[in-house]
Amino acid sequence: MKLRHVDKPQYRKMTNQVQFGIIAILAISSLVFGQMLIAILSSATVVAGQPTGNFYFNFGGVIMGLMLCTLVVKHGRKKPQYADVYYVWQLKQLQNKIYRKLNAIQQAAADNNVNALTILCFYYQSLAIVYELDNNTLTMTEVNRQISVLEQQIQDKNLSCNADDFSVEQLGDF
Numbered sequence: 001m002k003l004r005h006v007d008k009p010q011y012r013k014m015t016n017q018v019q020f021g022i023i024a025i026l027a028i029s030s031l032v033f034g035q036m037l038i039a040i041l042s043s044a045t046v047v048a049g050q051p052t053g054n055f056y057f058n059f060g061g062v063i064m065g066l067m068l069c070t071l072v073v074k075h076g077r078k079k080p081q082y083a084d085v086y087y088v089w090q091l092k093q094l095q096n097k098i099y100r101k102l103n104a105i106q107q108a109a110a111d112n113n114v115n116a117l118t119i120l121c122f123y124y125q126s127l128a129i130v131y132e133l134d135n136n137t138l139t140m141t142e143v144n145r146q147i148s149v150l151e152q153q154i155q156d157k158n159l160s161c162n163a164d165d166f167s168v169e170q171l172g173d174f
Contacts, residue, residue, distance in 0.1 A: 034061025104174040122166035
């Protein structure tokens with residue numbers, strides 16, 4: 001995955017639309033599916049003359065609503081207007097994969113391992129992009145500091161590595 005520029009106002013607008021849409025679809029479809037299940041199957045839940053409640057039907061409605069949301073997201077992610085939202089989502093998933101191996105990567109980078117340095121370049125630059133898009137200004141100074149320390153290490157050792165050289169396969173080494 002390559003790092004690219006994401007238009008912040010457009011990204012924020014589309015992210016808000018996606019979040020609102022998913023919440024609305026989940027709420028409405030859960031109610032509709034729950035009521036449909038109750039209407040169709042509620043007579044089967046009477047035990048010894050006492051109704052057992054509709055918890056399981058409502059829970060089934062929520063599950064069906066989640067499945068509908070999953071289908072909507074799976075279909076909608078291919079639309080061009082949501083490309084930035086999907087790209088940032090993929091970037092965050094990749095950051096999580098790197099984070100799970102971060103200690104081993106940092107130890108290898110301390111030994112001037114080029115793959116580890118490349119992964120860290122990508123990781124810190126992608127964090128800066130995501131933090132900027134999400135208005136996470138509290139940790140930006142720390143990320144910028146880590147980027148400058150990493151760049152200094154690369155310059156001091158006369159190594160050539162940057163975020164564009166990153167590939168997911170490099171994570172397999174750690």
